[in-house]
Amino acid sequence: MRRVPSIKRGAVFVNVALIFICLIWLIPTVGLLVSSVRAPDDIQDSGWWTVLPHPDQVKVSEIPIPEGLDTNGVMTILGATGTFEEFRAGIKTADGRQVTWVGNKRAGRIEIQESRLTANTNLTLDNYAKVLTGKDYELTSPDGSIQVVHGDDMSGAFVNSLIVAIPSTLIPILVAAFAAYGFAWMRFPLRGVMFILVVAMLVVPLQIALVPILRDYVTLGLNGTYLAVWLAHTGFGLALAIFLLYNYISELPRDLMESAFIDGASHFQVFWRLIMPLSVPALAAFAIFQFLWVWNDYLVALIFIGAKSDTMVVTQRLAEIVGSRGDDWHLLTAGAFISMLLPLFVFFALQRYFVRGLLSGSVKG
Amino acid sequence: MTVEFAGDADRRVRGALWALTIVGRVLISILVPLLAFAILWQGFLFLRQNDAPKVVTGVIAVVWGVGGVAAIYWVMNWFLARLPERVGSRILPYLFVGPAMAILIWFLALPTLRTFWISLFNADSSTFVGLDNYVSIFTNPAMLEVFRNNFLWLVIGTTLVVGLGLMIAVLADQSRFESLAKAIIFMPMAISFVGAGIIWNFVYEVRQPGDPQIGLLNTIVTSLGGQPQAWTALLQPWNNLFLIVIMVWLQVGFAMVLFSAAIKGIPAELTEAARVDGATERQVFARVTVPMIRGTLITVATTTIILTLKIFDVVIVMTGGQFGTGVIGTEFYRQYFVNRNFGVGSGLAILLLIAVIPVMIYNLRRFRGQAGFR
Numbered sequence: 240m241r242r243v244p245s246i247k248r249g250a251v252f253v254n255v256a257l258i259f260i261c262l263i264w265l266i267p268t269v270g271l272l273v274s275s276v277r278a279p280d281d282i283q284d285s286g287w288w289t290v291l292p293h294p295d296q297v298k299v300s301e302i303p304i305p306e307g308l309d310t311n312g313v314m315t316i317l318g319a320t321g322t323f324e325e326f327r328a329g330i331k332t333a334d335g336r337q338v339t340w341v342g343n344k345r346a347g348r349i350e351i352q353e354s355r356l357t358a359n360t361n362l363t364l365d366n367y368a369k370v371l372t373g374k375d376y377e378l379t380s381p382d383g384s385i386q387v388v389h390g391d392d393m394s395g396a397f398v399n400s401l402i403v404a405i406p407s408t409l410i411p412i413l414v415a416a417f418a419a420y421g422f423a424w425m426r427f428p429l430r431g432v433m434f435i436l437v438v439a440m441l442v443v444p445l446q447i448a449l450v451p452i453l454r455d456y457v458t459l460g461l462n463g464t465y466l467a468v469w470l471a472h473t474g475f476g477l478a479l480a481i482f483l484l485y486n487y488i489s490e491l492p493r494d495l496m497e498s499a500f501i502d503g504a505s506h507f508q509v510f511w512r513l514i515m516p517l518s519v520p521a522l523a524a525f526a527i528f529q530f531l532w533v534w535n536d537y538l539v540a541l542i543f544i545g546a547k548s549d550t551m552v553v554t555q556r557l558a559e560i561v562g563s564r565g566d567d568w569h570l571l572t573a574g575a576f577i578s579m580l581l582p583l584f585v586f587f588a589l590q591r592y593f594v595r596g597l598l599s600g601s602v603k604g
Numbered sequence: 605m606t607v608e609f610a611g612d613a614d615r616r617v618r619g620a621l622w623a624l625t626i627v628g629r630v631l632i633s634i635l636v637p638l639l640a641f642a643i644l645w646q647g648f649l650f651l652r653q654n655d656a657p658k659v660v661t662g663v664i665a666v667v668w669g670v671g672g673v674a675a676i677y678w679v680m681n682w683f684l685a686r687l688p689e690r691v692g693s694r695i696l697p698y699l700f701v702g703p704a705m706a707i708l709i710w711f712l713a714l715p716t717l718r719t720f721w722i723s724l725f726n727a728d729s730s731t732f733v734g735l736d737n738y739v740s741i742f743t744n745p746a747m748l749e750v751f752r753n754n755f756l757w758l759v760i761g762t763t764l765v766v767g768l769g770l771m772i773a774v775l776a777d778q779s780r781f782e783s784l785a786k787a788i789i790f791m792p793m794a795i796s797f798v799g800a801g802i803i804w805n806f807v808y809e810v811r812q813p814g815d816p817q818i819g820l821l822n823t824i825v826t827s828l829g830g831q832p833q834a835w836t837a838l839l840q841p842w843n844n845l846f847l848i849v850i851m852v853w854l855q856v857g858f859a860m861v862l863f864s865a866a867i868k869g870i871p872a873e874l875t876e877a878a879r880v881d882g883a884t885e886r887q888v889f890a891r892v893t894v895p896m897i898r899g900t901l902i903t904v905a906t907t908t909i910i911l912t913l914k915i916f917d918v919v920i921v922m923t924g925g926q927f928g929t930g931v932i933g934t935e936f937y938r939q940y941f942v943n944r945n946f947g948v949g950s951g952l953a954i955l956l957l958i959a960v961i962p963v964m965i966y967n968l969r970r971f972r973g974q975a976g977f978r
Binding site for chain 2: 249250253254256257258260261264265266267268270271274282283284285286287288395398399401402405406409410413414415417418420421422425426427430433435436437438439440441442443444445446447448449450451452455465466469470471473474475477478481505506507510531534535536537538541542554557558561571572575578579582583585586587590594
């Protein structure tokens with residue numbers, strides 16, 4: 240009987256610790272989501288948590304700067320006395336209000352503020368609209384006329400990412416499935432050596448391949464095309480794909496195939512009609528893995544697509560906005576969130592397969 | 605006499621068949637990818653001349669690309685079926701395995717040799733300099749800082765990922781909110797390093813002292829009476845730690861899922877028996893749980909080690925490798941694509957390869973020990 244309270248206390252401790260960790264894990268993402276629906280000025284001026292109710296000094300009224308003040312000395316305004324620096328920080332008056340100098344010495348104003356519970360709820364979806372449709376820039380040409388230029392938007396990058404990611408997922412699956420079937424159900428010279436090569440290539444860092452492959456692409460005139468990126472992702476993902484699919488396909492029941500062969504089926508027919516449908520869980524596991532990997536990849540895109548704005552993928556666009564940030568933080572927040580939507584959807588919809596893929600030894604080089 | 609003649613002819617036929625098989629095997633391995641490539645390339649030229657909307661071009665490219673590859677396998681199989689049975693059936697395995705091996709060799713196996721070769725030449729690959737690039741890498745103080753940073757990533761990053769992953773897996777295992785907690789911790793796995801960098805900008809952002817802080821960390825620090833810090837820039841060498849935290853945030857979910865599955869795989873009788881024998885929870889964890897999930901521990905550790913060795917995206921997005929945060933991945937990029945120093949860039953890639961060789965050997969050993977490959 241004495242153990243019961245201690246077990247309960249243990250369970251409470253476990254849950255409190257877990258909730259604490261989960262909060263830490265969630266807060267950065269929540270910050271991005273909240274920021275993405277705030278007005279651009281708000282993002283720059285206050286933390287995203289100010290959308291929650293919090294005590295703050297709220298402006299009750301304002302007056303222009305009184306004439307004839309000695310801004311370099313001690314001033315008295317509305318019953319508050321202090322130097323310019325003290326007024327900038329805000330001076331409390333006797334009635335609990337605060338007098339604050341907003342702006343610089345000459346062109347400022349005086350605000351009378353009161354402490355209230357406030358929430359910064361000026362929320363908008365404009366950032367998303369801007370990111371998806373592009374930002375308009377006004378350019379003044381030498382003759383004085385104003386031209387509106389439509390900037391690049393992220394929807395183009397989104398389509399580019401899809402064009403890159405889908406074949407980069409399907410092509411290695413197809414090639415690897417053939418190879419996995421061959422390794423699992425056929426006997427031929429050099430089979431062992433070839434499979435050892437596959438295992439060895441599992442962890443080779445892809446940096447090793449960038450330089451020579453880029454040279455080949457330049458020679459072939461391939462650089463900057465989608466084909467180049469498809470092939471690169473196929474090459475870099477293939478070892479893992481073969482390994483995963485082999486592990487699965489070689490475990491399929493032998494009798495099944497033997498009876499198919501007795502019925503006169505060829506290897507090719509067995510592969511398409513029997514093995515591929517049976518291997519769907521393994522194929523899906525690798526597909527999710529590879530899709531997320533390609534979608535989130537930055538390095539391969541950076542090297543083989545290059546800085547051409549019409550073929551850039553989402554990660555490149557985002558990294559570009561980070562680089563040129565300053566007043567574009569609002570685009571960054573919305574853009575980053577959009578870039579996360581598809582992988583998060585794929586991930587939660589197919590989580591079961593993804594976890595299975597991880598468990599069957601997905602270690603990519 | 606006639607018997608000998610027949611034997612001779614037979615041998616000659618067999619020899620011819622044998623030669624044909626070898627040629628066929630090599631041909632088919634290279635021909636399939638080459639044909640696929642040519643067809644895809646023609647499709648590209650066609651698409652490039654068209655001004656169709658991007659979405660249409662994209663759909664055609666996707667269908668063309670994937671369908672094209674499938675079609676080539678099909679055509680080649682049809683062709684092999686027309687060959688004499690003895691030759692065709694010997695070439696067939698190479699239709700299945702050959703193209704994959706050709707691609708693997710082109711994209712990974714050969715480049716290791718070629719990159720090593722380039723690393724023996726000077727910046728623009730015109731003069732052979734032997735191992736000079738390696739000497740200059742190891743004597744350059746800036747490079748040594750890069751290695752130190754990578755070492756920090758490897759040791760601290762791997763320790764945190766393994767430690768936190770194991771802790772959360774154990775906690776979640778005892779909680780009623782297990783699946784929800786695991787989903788939350790696992791979620792960052794779906795986010796790119798670039799996206800994670802942007803997310804963490806809102807944690808690390810710094811403003812002038814006195815201005816309202818919009819970064820979460822500086823708000824906490826200033827509200828406790830501290831001075832705002834430029835976490836990722838000026839706090840050297842601790843800024844590396846703040847970058848490592850981002851990777852840990854992303855990667856712990858992966859470790860947790862693997863550990864969680866491994867812990868659930870431990871037979872309940874085993875832990876129960878230990879408890880009946882009077883072991884405390886801590887002893888059960890140290891003496892039963894940890895030894896039972898040893899294999900998973902090694903897998904998670906090696907995966908994280910490889911990830912930290914190659915780390916690139918986080919650093920390039922957050923700091924661009926400045927402020928003493930450069931790692932081999934960013935330095936490789938800078939040397940090769942900014943400085944155009946092909947020799948040193950390739951040398952760094954080779955060092956990365958050397959660093960993963962122990963893992964490669966471990967994988968090969970484990971694979972050899974496996975009875976699975978019959």
